[in-house]
Amino acid sequence: MNADAVVLDIDGVLVDVADSYRRAIVEAVDRLYGDTISREEVQLFKDAGGFNNDWELTYAAALYVLAAREVDLPLSEFTAQIAERGGGLDAAEAVAEDVLDDPQPVFDEWDPTALRETFQALYLGSDLYRDLEGGDPPFEASGYIHDEPVLLEQATLDALSVRELGVVTGRPSAEADIALDRVTLELDDDHRFTMDDWEEGKPHPAALVTVAERLGAQSVVFVGDTLDDVKTALNADAADSERVYYGVGVLSGGLSGDEGRQKFSEIGAAAVVEDVNEVPDLLE
Secondary structure, three states: OOOOEEEEOOEOOOEOOOOOHHHHHHHHHHHHHOOOOOHHHHHHHHHHOOOOOHHHHHHHHHHHHHHHOOOOOOHHHHHHHHHHOOOOHHHHHHHHHHHOOOOHHHHHHOOHHHHHHHHHHHHHHHHHHHHHHOOOOOOOOOOHHHOOOEOOOHHHHHHHOOOEEEEEOOOOHHHHHHHHHHOOOOOOHHHEEOHHHOOOOOOOOHHHHHHHHHHOOOEEEEEEOOHHHHHHHHHHHHHOOOOEEEEEEEOOOOOOHHHHHHHHHHHOOOEEEOOHHHHHHHHO
16 A cells, blocks of 8 residues: 555554443443443444444443343344444434334433443543533542553654654544543644544544545545444545545454454455554555
């Protein structure tokens, strides 16, 4: 791939979020409803598509937990039906309404606002919650954001920096700042897109195409850890006739091993690597 620009996702690419975002998803649901899904099962929602926003994934996981108390429905079937409806939270709500004889009591108990507050308290911790959310957290916590090992090696960053670099992430801007500071990746504001900059989310191509335009790129590699990341590159390639886009999947997020490699390949990834540190070799 003779690309002149590399655009990176953050979670699962630059930093490991298994003990931060994914832990917060699982524990937020458990705190409010006394039951939850496993960290491994979070990937079922990611694979279903449309859950680039981890708050919305948390809401969908909670909805499943509540629905499963009323009807015998394996999580794999719930997420498969979400995928069939196009993915995302709206699809999860539609599935719940479809499988429940009387969905109203479940939706009455379901509280996305409380789930978001709980998630943010767990993830940010009390001090950052007060700084970023502008109020007191629902409980005191140390914050899982501090448990995000850096995946990007300095030598890799140096090698990638000979090309134009950008970031497209589902993180809020302030949380993206924290991760980028941790990996010492400095970018102009207009060379990155966060949750705060666009409504559609991945796999919609708008953010990636806009960053590519701003970078002045003719060919772009987009590196991500989910199927939606690769689909974003494929959608951008279809939408933007001025440029070529390659989607590269890394196995350092939720997808791993031979199964993860196969899933990436089946949807059209240009390459699949163990982690972001193998990307420079693809570009030489």
